[in-house]
Amino acid sequence: MSSEHEPASDRVQLRRGVHRGSHDPVVIREILAAGMVAHVGVSTDDGPIVLPMAYGIDEDTIYVHGASANALLRSARSHEICITVTLLDGLVFARTPFHNSMDYRCVVVRGAARVVDDPTERVDALRLITDHVVDNWSAGRPPSDLDLRKTLVIALPLAEASAKIREGGPVDEPEDLDGPHWGGHVPLVTSWGIPIDSVDLRVGIEPPATITAVFGK
């Protein structure tokens, strides 16, 4: 992978498996665009905590949101946090389990979380989160003022980020290649099922084109 891009700080310097790493913003954005769940980590007096969250991205920021009372997001305000997005692409079976691995794409972003207070940025961020996997914001009832007041939005700059990608089969010891053991990898494939109407859907309402275009009907 590209080594042209230097890490933005020492703490996002890749140390293990450097040949699989990158600080290229294009690579980082591609992985974040393909991912669907962010694991958000904060340090608390009671030890670290990591929770899965939806997220959205723009050019230079990753956004997560939650209820205004969400303890993790509240403790994240103005503190250092880490947001990690991982896509699992397959399992790697080596000649020895010591070299078993997984194929994956992963981005780790570190930095100081900022509460998004500006009303315009807040709505823009919520739209980015809503539209992250499939454009959906415009298809629904716009959020009310009450909805917005109930929601806490946290921003983290993409400045301090690193990516790691592992692809393909195992990397075995040379002396194991002549042995009797198989080596290879098995891709993990994800696909969408057909949209399922809500049990309380009114008769005659169809999914919007934004949904059927991506998921079928």
Place this chain on the structure above:
Amino acid sequence: MSSEHEPASDRVQLRRGVHRGSHDPVVIREILAAGMVAHVGVSTDDGPIVLPMAYGIDEDTIYVHGASANALLRSARSHEICITVTLLDGLVFARTPFHNSMDYRCVVVRGAARVVDDPTERVDALRLITDHVVDNWSAGRPPSDLDLRKTLVIALPLAEASAKIREGGPVDEPEDLDGPHWGGHVPLVTSWGIPIDSVDLRVGIEPPATITAVFGK
């Protein structure tokens, strides 16, 4: 979900979406058995860090491993850590994006990490990690003493754990149900591709039965 099981500590008390949560060890184990990637969080002087790792479980412990030089695992030794396992099961589209959500299964485990020094427990733990998704330990060349020396194994008790499961379609505001907007959910389906031989595989070596039984041939 079950509310018979009390949280083991205040810090794994569920606070948001309590009706979707559980402290039932059976539920927790089912999710951990189905998951494939753990997001491991530690607090460092430089802020929290969260990295994806393979894992294994036995009755009362979750194990992760890495290179002996792995900075995250080294800083985790004898410290509080958090291990979170999430399976994404689908996307939920509400009548308003404010109520959009995801279907998922998630387990959060918190506690003090312990380095696994005992040689027997170390090998047992590595076997649990290797065999977590598909039994594979016995099919390969056993790890050498050098392999084992290069590997750091960390254990975290499952004592302080909580589970959360979200299933099905959206939960909308009553006044939105008569509106013009669609609501529903789209399942995410994961499946395995066909095993791909390593590029350096010797002619005549076939995948073992443990692989073909799960992934086909």
